[in-house]
Amino acid sequence: MIRAIPIIANQTAAAAFVALVCSFSPAAAMGQDTALSPPSSDYVSRAEYDKLKSEHEAMKQELDALKAAIQKMTAGGALAPAPGKTISEGKQVVAPAPTEAATEELRQEVQTLKMQVKETFPGTTKFLLGGYGTAGFTARSGEDPFFDAAFNAIFLFKMTDRLFFEGELEFEFEDNETTTNLEIAQISYLLNDYMTIGVGRFLNPTNFFVERQHMNWVNKLPDKPLAVYDGLLPESEMGGQLRGVIPIGPTKLEYAAFVANAPGLITESDDFSEIGTLDFDNDANTGGHVAVGGHLGFIPIPQIEIGYGIQRSKVGPRDQAVTAILQSADFNYVQDSTLFKGLINFRAQWVWSHVGDFVYDPNGEQGFGPLEFNNNRNGGYAQLSYRPTHIDNDYIKNFESVFRYDRFNQLHTPVGFDEQRWTIGLNYWVTPSAVLKLAYEFDDKNGGARDQDAFLMQAAVGF
Amino acid sequence: MKKIVVRTCKWIGLPGATIIISCVALTWLIGCATNKQSGEVAAGTTVKSGAQLWAENCVRCHNIRSPGSLSPAQWDVAMMHMRVRANLTPEEHKKILEFLKSGS
Numbered sequence: 001m002i003r004a005i006p007i008i009a010n011q012t013a014a015a016a017f018v019a020l021v022c023s024f025s026p027a028a029a030m031g032q033d034t035a036l037s038p039p040s041s042d043y044v045s046r047a048e049y050d051k052l053k054s055e056h057e058a059m060k061q062e063l064d065a066l067k068a069a070i071q072k073m074t075a076g077g078a079l080a081p082a083p084g085k086t087i088s089e090g091k092q093v094v095a096p097a098p099t100e101a102a103t104e105e106l107r108q109e110v111q112t113l114k115m116q117v118k119e120t121f122p123g124t125t126k127f128l129l130g131g132y133g134t135a136g137f138t139a140r141s142g143e144d145p146f147f148d149a150a151f152n153a154i155f156l157f158k159m160t161d162r163l164f165f166e167g168e169l170e171f172e173f174e175d176n177e178t179t180t181n182l183e184i185a186q187i188s189y190l191l192n193d194y195m196t197i198g199v200g201r202f203l204n205p206t207n208f209f210v211e212r213q214h215m216n217w218v219n220k221l222p223d224k225p226l227a228v229y230d231g232l233l234p235e236s237e238m239g240g241q242l243r244g245v246i247p248i249g250p251t252k253l254e255y256a257a258f259v260a261n262a263p264g265l266i267t268e269s270d271d272f273s274e275i276g277t278l279d280f281d282n283d284a285n286t287g288g289h290v291a292v293g294g295h296l297g298f299i300p301i302p303q304i305e306i307g308y309g310i311q312r313s314k315v316g317p318r319d320q321a322v323t324a325i326l327q328s329a330d331f332n333y334v335q336d337s338t339l340f341k342g343l344i345n346f347r348a349q350w351v352w353s354h355v356g357d358f359v360y361d362p363n364g365e366q367g368f369g370p371l372e373f374n375n376n377r378n379g380g381y382a383q384l385s386y387r388p389t390h391i392d393n394d395y396i397k398n399f400e401s402v403f404r405y406d407r408f409n410q411l412h413t414p415v416g417f418d419e420q421r422w423t424i425g426l427n428y429w430v431t432p433s434a435v436l437k438l439a440y441e442f443d444d445k446n447g448g449a450r451d452q453d454a455f456l457m458q459a460a461v462g463f
Numbered sequence: 464m465k466k467i468v469v470r471t472c473k474w475i476g477l478p479g480a481t482i483i484i485s486c487v488a489l490t491w492l493i494g495c496a497t498n499k500q501s502g503e504v505a506a507g508t509t510v511k512s513g514a515q516l517w518a519e520n521c522v523r524c525h526n527i528r529s530p531g532s533l534s535p536a537q538w539d540v541a542m543m544h545m546r547v548r549a550n551l552t553p554e555e556h557k558k559i560l561e562f563l564k565s566g567s
Contacts, residue, residue: 077533102490126536126539126540127540128533128537128540128541130541156540156541156543156544157540158543164547166544166547188547190547193552193553194552194553196547198547211522211548212524212548212549215525217525218524218525243547243550244550244551245551245552247552247554252550252552254550285542297550302519303523303525304518305523313469332523334523334524335520336518343522389492429526432526432527432528432529433525433526433528433532443523463527
């Protein structure tokens with residue numbers, strides 16, 4: 001009976017052992033009267049007790065080892081018991097979250113990749129190199145035919161969301177040598193959403209064609225219209241400008257105002273036709289005058305844009321300066337028409353140049369003076385083009401027909417003649433910014449000057 | 464005709480400059496008063512998608528170029544250039560840029 005020791009344990013084996021002991025307790029009480037009675041199967045023998053005890057000890061050790069292992073893993077973060085779960089439930093706990101070490105490794109990899117990507121940039125400034133290239137051929141009556149080529153590189157730098165720089169260099173092959181011209185070098189700063197200030201050398205805002213259309217991959221014909229380009233208005237200005245746009249409901253009002261070096265007045269030249277005209281490359285600002293000008297544009301609907309620009313300055317020697325007023329009016333209509341199954345593009349611009357009365361060659365040294373006159377000239381163009389973009393044929397839809405009329409009135413000036421031209425052209429657009437152009441120009445001059453019809457070809461790419 | 468042009472030129476000199484300066488001053492005041500951030504839609508403006516604005520504004524001067532022709536970073540620079548050159552409003556600039564970036 002002494003051997004029948006109740007064991008209280010908190011583990012599974014111990015509980016079974018206790019149950020076993022308790023189940024034999026009545027027999028144990030009866031056994032006290034028969035002390036020498038032989039052992040029966042109802043009692044736990046010493047051997048059985050020792051066996052159970054050893055099994056219990058072994059289980060206890062396994063349990064301790066398991067606890068230690070779990071504590072170690074929990075501390076390492078590899079495995080974490082789910083909330084409410086205990087080890088005694090005997091369920092395996094697998095944590096889905098990565099270890100801290102793995103997270104750190106991932107973080108380092110991302111950092112390395114970021115650095116590698118950043119190394120591919122030249123700096124924090126965002127930069128874009130664009131431009132356009134041209135190759136052409138001109139056969140004009142009375143002149144030797146010739147090939148020509150030009151390359152304009154445009155450098156764009158975005159320093160911040162408000163600060164921007166734009167530069168354009170033109171490389172041209174003329175008279176057996178390459179010439180380089182600085183077309184644009186302008187620093188722009190966005191003062192607010194509707195106003196930008198720009199300083200440097202910039203395209204003339206009063207001249208719509210120059211600012212928006214003169215690029216060879218944009219211009220529809222191989223050459224440029226009379227009077228508007230390289231004629232009565234400067235192509236670029238050296239100074240500062242304020243420009244922007246005011247949205248008025250569904251319409252927009254564009255504006256630009258600038259101050260710049262004034263053009264020079266040509267008072268002496270070997271070519272008499274140049275006398276009384278303006279020199280727009282007056283970068284030294286000879287005469288010390290300032291030109292003030294601006295442009296207003298109105299867009300009543302997205303397809304139409306109407307504009308007017310003016311520039312006013314004194315020109316000529318400081319003590320004999322006269323007033324020069326240059327004006328420009330422009331109209332643009334662009335419609336992607338389903339009715340005509342294509343893109344219709346109509347543009348027109350007219351410019352006026354007025355230079356006040358001036359006495360040229362006052363001493364007669366140049367052989368034509370003294371001669372006093374004011375120089376009033378005007379001219380412009382109207383151009384219509386059509387491209388059947390809605391036609392299914394992939395080749396036909398890339399063709400574009402162009403017609404332009406341009407005119408330059410300067411009969412009553414030293415030039416001595418008016419000129420008008422009718423030009424028909426056919427373009428093929430290889431890509432949206434690559435075009436092949438063919439054109440024929442019918443020229444008509446009065447005042448005894450010789451007409452010069454021309455055949456023109458040009459390939460232009462923009463990038 | 465010639466006299467009319469000459470008279471018009473003489474007349475428009477100072478008043479023309481006055482009009483331009485007034486417009487600039489007015490715009491400055493509007494810009495400061497509203498203090499709009501880029502991307503906000505001005506009152507009364509018809510809401511158009513970036514694709515619509517891209518087609519409407521770009522084709523006014525040149526053929527529209529595919530969004531895939533430049534990378535998003537390049538479009539960022541090109542569109543700032545166009546914002547200044549083509550007088551795009553802030554919302555036009557933002558929407559067109561988003562459209563071009565999404566397609567590049």
